Amino acid sequence: MAAARKNSPYELFYWPGIPGRGEYVRLALEEAGAPYVDVARERETGMDEMMALMEGEGTRHPSFAPPFLRDGRVVIGQVAAILLYLGPRLRLAPKSESAALWTHQIQLTIADFAAEAHDVHHPISVGLYYEDQKKEAARRAEEFRGARIPKFLDWFEAVLAANGATKEKPRLVGKSLTYADLSLFHTVDGLKYAFPKTMGRLLRSRPLVTSLHSSVGKRPKIAAYMKSERRQPFNENGIFRHYKELDR
Amino acid sequence: MAAARKNSPYELFYWPGIPGRGEYVRLALEEAGAPYVDVARERETGMDEMMALMEGEGTRHPSFAPPFLRDGRVVIGQVAAILLYLGPRLRLAPKSESAALWTHQIQLTIADFAAEAHDVHHPISVGLYYEDQKKEAARRAEEFRGARIPKFLDWFEAVLAANGATKEKPRLVGKSLTYADLSLFHTVDGLKYAFPKTMGRLLRSRPLVTSLHSSVGKRPKIAAYMKSERRQPFNENGIFRHYKELDR
Incomplete structure (x- = not known):
């Protein structure tokens, strides 16, 4: 769970228009200064990509609902699980x-x-x-x-x-x-x-x-x-x- | 996170009288054949012990609500967190x-x-x-x-x-x-x-x-x-x- 130097940005998938549950993930990424794309807001095809992932296209782990995060080949849903994953990588979680x-x-x-x-x-x-x-x-x-x-x-x-x-x-x-x-x-x-x-x-x-x-x-x-x-x-x-x- | 051989039983704290959320933990312990005490049901002082732990007596990590699990000095609440902890120990979670x-x-x-x-x-x-x-x-x-x-x-x-x-x-x-x-x-x-x-x-x-x-x-x-x-x-x-x- 090392905080390896990242080249490609994290991709956050969440409904545009509200802070919502996505905000818990955004705040961690922002505080860490981690590169990320808020896909449904920033990409023209973002909403389609999000819906496709939820339908199980392009992932073996489709989430029940947004937010979910993509990091390379890993797709994770549920805010608490996303933060469990990001915590050590963003140095926002204790080590023990x-x-x-x-x-x-x-x-x-x-x-x-x-x-x-x-x-x-x-x-x-x-x-x-x-x-x-x-x-x-x-x-x-x-x-x-x-x-x-x-x-x-x-x-x-x-x-x-x-x-x-x-x-x-x-x-x-x-x-x-x-x-x-x-x-x-x-x-x-x-x-x-x-x-x-x-x-x-x-x-x-x-x-x-x-x-x-x-x-x-x-x-x-x-x-x-x-x-x-x-x-x-x-x-x-x-x-x-x-x-x-x-x-x- | 090795599944070390345990001598002392796990202690499960949950309201007696219902399966409730405690059942998610019980089923994992039962399937694994792990030794455990259902404290509030099995010990005369169980309810008092449970309430004291929730009040923060005897633990630095008081839970918001039952169920919680004690394993030696570790106390963990929230069903999903308890199972995250128990999963590898009971061989009920994948390794990657x-x-x-x-x-x-x-x-x-x-x-x-x-x-x-x-x-x-x-x-x-x-x-x-x-x-x-x-x-x-x-x-x-x-x-x-x-x-x-x-x-x-x-x-x-x-x-x-x-x-x-x-x-x-x-x-x-x-x-x-x-x-x-x-x-x-x-x-x-x-x-x-x-x-x-x-x-x-x-x-x-x-x-x-x-x-x-x-x-x-x-x-x-x-x-x-x-x-x-x-x-x-x-x-x-x-x-x-x-x-x-x-x-x-």
Whole structure:
């Protein structure tokens, strides 16, 4: 799993138009300064290539859904699996098996959190519009704001504290930045966009999560990326959506 | 990651009373004939030990939720991460990085499928009873039966076909049994319990998934386990629940 010098860029396949789950992969690639192509956005034939790969053309390992990453002959789907693969290659994961697995476990919990954030506006079906499940979404949002967000944030705060994190050096695992830090940054960022009132209230008593979020956002490569055209803004087609009626 | 001979049993921590997500880990341990303790069921102090570990007492890596596994000083949560760890140790994962990662990716997709199966009866909140979200569950079940189960089953059928699987030798990855085969077995088993009519209809046109399910169930160690007291039956407290009104 050596971080060999790469000549050909990584190819990221994800729906254009939203940060979405692809953003967890983009942030790792951006922080590492790794060359990559956001295929469906940057290549004219990108969407066709993506759909063909999902149908199993040109790969023995077709993914159930985007995002997926191609690195030469390897194609990998599922955000957490992609980051498990990229982690050591981008120097964004610890080396020991135990610490690497713990980083992965945190990532999987972030994935669960993001899935719940998505299901707030789609409690009935991904096949229906939000407008067709608004009533159910209002009920789910109440539980998400009141019970789930606090529970997840408390867990991340505890993980940071157990790692000896400080407001000056807020890291989830060890002393170096990992992909899990980047992913928690993005999740908090998305939740602040979707639930500004709720998050404003909840973050006040989670100082370590708060400072992880602000310190990652200030990293030179992340800050430059956020201002670039490569970064797509949050909107109401993605995971983290702002509907005023769901935030209180 | 060698499969060293173990003296001390693995310790599995999971809620007693349901197969639940713990079952994915149990099936791997059972198939491998690995010694393990189902702590919360088998030890008088098991529940207290489990809750203490979740609170961070006695581990630097407290899990967000059960199941988690303790192997000496290592504590790992999240089913897919546990199986990533156990796979090579129990000889239930392929050796090459690429094939091991693909097995893991399939496992993560199984985890997504199981989460959706759970949310059918809990579309609004895990903190409320089914009875308090029955109306929403009925809507979600319709989508799950009509769109999601077929989509997932089609993907697994395609993965099996792309692997050259046959009805006689239905394997998801390579030619040997992996933890992903065991996990798909359990998921199909759970769905057959929860949605007998739907699954009876859908499995007819998915011969590879069907034969994977029946062939895993006939493996000597799995069959013996299923008849033992270690196996807890499906019921209406777990992931896969049978509510007549949700199946058609």
